[in-house]
Amino acid sequence: MPKPRIGIYGLTSCAGDQLTILNCEDEILEIASRVDIKSFCLAQTGNEETKLDIALVEGTVSTQKDLERLREIRGRASILVAMGTCACWGGMYTMRNDISRTELLKGVYGENGDKYFDSLPAQPLKNFVKVDLPITGCPIEKKWFLRIFKAFLHGDIIEVPNFSLCSECKLKENECLLVNRGIFCLGPITLAGCKARCPSHNIPCIGCHGPVDEANYAAEVNILLDKEYTLEEIKRKMGFFVFNPDIKQRQ
Amino acid sequence: MKFLKLPANNLPEFILNLRKIGEVHIPIKKGEKSFVFRKMNKPQDISLMQLDYSRTILPLKKYFYHPTETMFEFSRDGFVQPEKPPEVHDIIFGVHACDIHGVLTLDLVFSGKYRDEYYFQRRKNISLIGLSCMPDEFCFCNSMATDYVDTGFDLFFSEIPEAYLVRVGTSKGDDMLNLSRELFEEITHKDINAHKDYSITRKKAFKRSLDIRNLPEIMDLEYESNLWDELGKRCTSCGTCSMVCPTCYCYRIFDDISLDMESGRRRRQWDCCLFRDHAMVAGRHNFRQSRADRFKHRWLHKQQSFAGVFGRPSCVGCGRCIEDCPAKIDIITESNKIQGE
Ligand code: SF4
Ligand code: SF4
Ligand code: SF4
Ligand code: SF4
Numbered sequence: 001m002p003k004p005r006i007g008i009y010g011l012t013s014c015a016g017d018q019l020t021i022l023n024c025e026d027e028i029l030e031i032a033s034r035v036d037i038k039s040f041c042l043a044q045t046g047n048e049e050t051k052l053d054i055a056l057v058e059g060t061v062s063t064q065k066d067l068e069r070l071r072e073i074r075g076r077a078s079i080l081v082a083m084g085t086c087a088c089w090g091g092m093y094t095m096r097n098d099i100s101r102t103e104l105l106k107g108v109y110g111e112n113g114d115k116y117f118d119s120l121p122a123q124p125l126k127n128f129v130k131v132d133l134p135i136t137g138c139p140i141e142k143k144w145f146l147r148i149f150k151a152f153l154h155g156d157i158i159e160v161p162n163f164s165l166c167s168e169c170k171l172k173e174n175e176c177l178l179v180n181r182g183i184f185c186l187g188p189i190t191l192a193g194c195k196a197r198c199p200s201h202n203i204p205c206i207g208c209h210g211p212v213d214e215a216n217y218a219a220e221v222n223i224l225l226d227k228e229y230t231l232e233e234i235k236r237k238m239g240f241f242v243f244n245p246d247i248k249q250r251q
Numbered sequence: 252m253k254f255l256k257l258p259a260n261n262l263p264e265f266i267l268n269l270r271k272i273g274e275v276h277i278p279i280k281k282g283e284k285s286f287v288f289r290k291m292n293k294p295q296d297i298s299l300m301q302l303d304y305s306r307t308i309l310p311l312k313k314y315f316y317h318p319t320e321t322m323f324e325f326s327r328d329g330f331v332q333p334e335k336p337p338e339v340h341d342i343i344f345g346v347h348a349c350d351i352h353g354v355l356t357l358d359l360v361f362s363g364k365y366r367d368e369y370y371f372q373r374r375k376n377i378s379l380i381g382l383s384c385m386p387d388e389f390c391f392c393n394s395m396a397t398d399y400v401d402t403g404f405d406l407f408f409s410e411i412p413e414a415y416l417v418r419v420g421t422s423k424g425d426d427m428l429n430l431s432r433e434l435f436e437e438i439t440h441k442d443i444n445a446h447k448d449y450s451i452t453r454k455k456a457f458k459r460s461l462d463i464r465n466l467p468e469i470m471d472l473e474y475e476s477n478l479w480d481e482l483g484k485r486c487t488s489c490g491t492c493s494m495v496c497p498t499c500y501c502y503r504i505f506d507d508i509s510l511d512m513e514s515g516r517r518r519r520q521w522d523c524c525l526f527r528d529h530a531m532v533a534g535r536h537n538f539r540q541s542r543a544d545r546f547k548h549r550w551l552h553k554q555q556s557f558a559g560v561f562g563r564p565s566c567v568g569c570g571r572c573i574e575d576c577p578a579k580i581d582i583i584t585e586s587n588k589i590q591g592e
Binding site: 027030031034146147150151153154156159162163164165166167170171173174175176178179180181187188189212213214215216218219220222223226 | 281282283284285287307308309313318319484485486487488489490491493494495505506507508509510511512521523526527528542574575576577578579
């Protein structure tokens with residue numbers, strides 16, 4: 001069987017997910033030997049933009065150029081993986097989508113700012129193309145990247161955690177920040193996978209792993225209102241990663 | 252059964268002596284107001300012990316039914332059990348009656364038609380030393396008839412003024428006691444009266460109550476009640492209630508393939524029927540599609556369907572799910588509601 005042809009790309013993003021792949025130090029050589037990496041700008045030269053079995057795409061669509069690139073990649077990839085919370089959900093880039101691009105560009109780059117860039121309201125990949133598989137995380141978790149990658153190579157059903165962070169947090173026997181201390185924690189609506197990294201260090205979850213399937217936003221809002229957080233604060237903090245009004249549930 | 256008295260001052264020495272025959276685990280504080288069972292790594296750890304703890308974050312199941320474990324390793328040549336760690340005798344000191352009932356319930360479940368050796372291989376090495384307790388605002392073990400134990404413990408310590416009345420449950424317990432026989436005294440009639448007084452005070456201290464006698468029947472009759480939808484809207488499916496429940500036992504199984512594509516590990520991990528995928532089968536058909544359905548399932552399993560199979564509810568009234576639910580969903584309030592009270 002020929003080795004699967006892979007391309008790894010970043011749209012508007014911080015390259016954190018691509019770096020996570022490079023950070024798989026113990027596994028990277030084995031990975032490289034099992035696939036044919038056609039394109040991975042962050043790691044190699046001589047990239048070849050050709051037909052792909054899998055394209056892993058990081059980041060959000062935030063410019064017209066991003067959109068063209070995404071469509072072009074989708075056109076030659078059998079499987080498209082949205083890699084990272086931004087690619088899956090829009091992530092932090094969508095935080096200011098309530099303000100017009102013109103206003104934002106002028107605010108940042110001056111009076112003529114809107115003339116220099118082709119900025120679009122930031123959006124996740126699935127708003128434009130078919131995404132076959134999301135791998136969330138900001139950045140993605142090495143463990144889950146490898147688990148998914150191996151399952152794919154092996155031809156298995158790809159299983160990712162599909163439950164909220166609180167369960168992982170409980171398994172660590174953390175005292176609940178939300179319940180026992182009234183601290184603003186988004187664990188109940190955030191997808192597990194990070195092993196409750198933040199709550200285990202007494203830092204509440206801000207939802208960087210993206211929302212869990214069928215997240216019950218209304219219930220979380222009520223829980224927080226009950227703890228006397230204002231709706232404004234709730235919206236602002238939820239908007240950081242997890243919640244934005246145009247979120248559609250994962251397919 | 253045999254009873255002896257241990258003066259409270261002798262308790263630390265008794266516990267330290269137990270370390271001669273096994274690893275001792277005690278309740279200690281975690282965070283600002285929570286507790287966990289933790290292994291004593293050194294004798295000084297005894298100063299961390301919290302004798303009046305309310306309940307631990309995770310129940311005892313964490314010891315013999317690990318949150319995640321490897322069932323076997325496989326390769327093209329077949330499969331092998333993972334190498335077993337050396338067997339240690341774990342002695343858990345300070346277990347409340349409801350949690351002992353929780354363990355007995357799990358024993359029942361895992362010893363059914365398909366005996367779970369993963370569970371029993373650890374369970375058989377664990378000794379439980381019970382400890383009496385006063386209920387707080389979440390406890391309702393008296394309603395669940397799990398506020399006393401007659402089996403499931405090796406020793407049981409009941410508080411009396413400045414001492415403990417110690418009940419011996421097994422020969423293993425007797426051996427533990429004999430390690431420190433000189434620390435114990437014979438009981439007197441005064442001690443018996445003190446013990447009875449404690450029991451009466453404790454009975455009066457329960458603030459919550461639930462009538463379970465007709466609960467399974469009413470739950471069955473109210474299968475189509477709107478209450479389930481209301482609760483489904485409030486619940487976040489966070490899974491906390493099952494993780495912390497002493498008698499929730501569901502797990503999911505998955506394979507972790509190695510990069511060589513020829514070997515791997517079959518693993519299992521605690522699961523919860525409130526998770527969307529719990530009842531999902533091939534073709535993505537889901538037997539419990541809505542959160543309300545899943546919520547109903549959990550409650551029915553605890554209070555109704557388990558009783559149908561085992562003759563009593565699986566809930567032992569420990570109060571963990573009430574205390575820990577972020578949505579403040581309270582099994583007593585809602586059950587009372589469904590009973591029309
Ligand atoms: S601390 Fe946060 S993540 Fe952990 S159980 Fe509480 S709400 Fe959930
Ligand atoms: S259902 Fe709740 S109260 Fe009952 S045993 Fe489980 S955690 Fe404890
Ligand atoms: S209540 Fe749910 S998670 Fe708990 S044992 Fe029953 S089916 Fe399993
Ligand atoms: S702890 Fe509460 S919110 Fe979380 S799953 Fe259980 S009932 Fe729902």
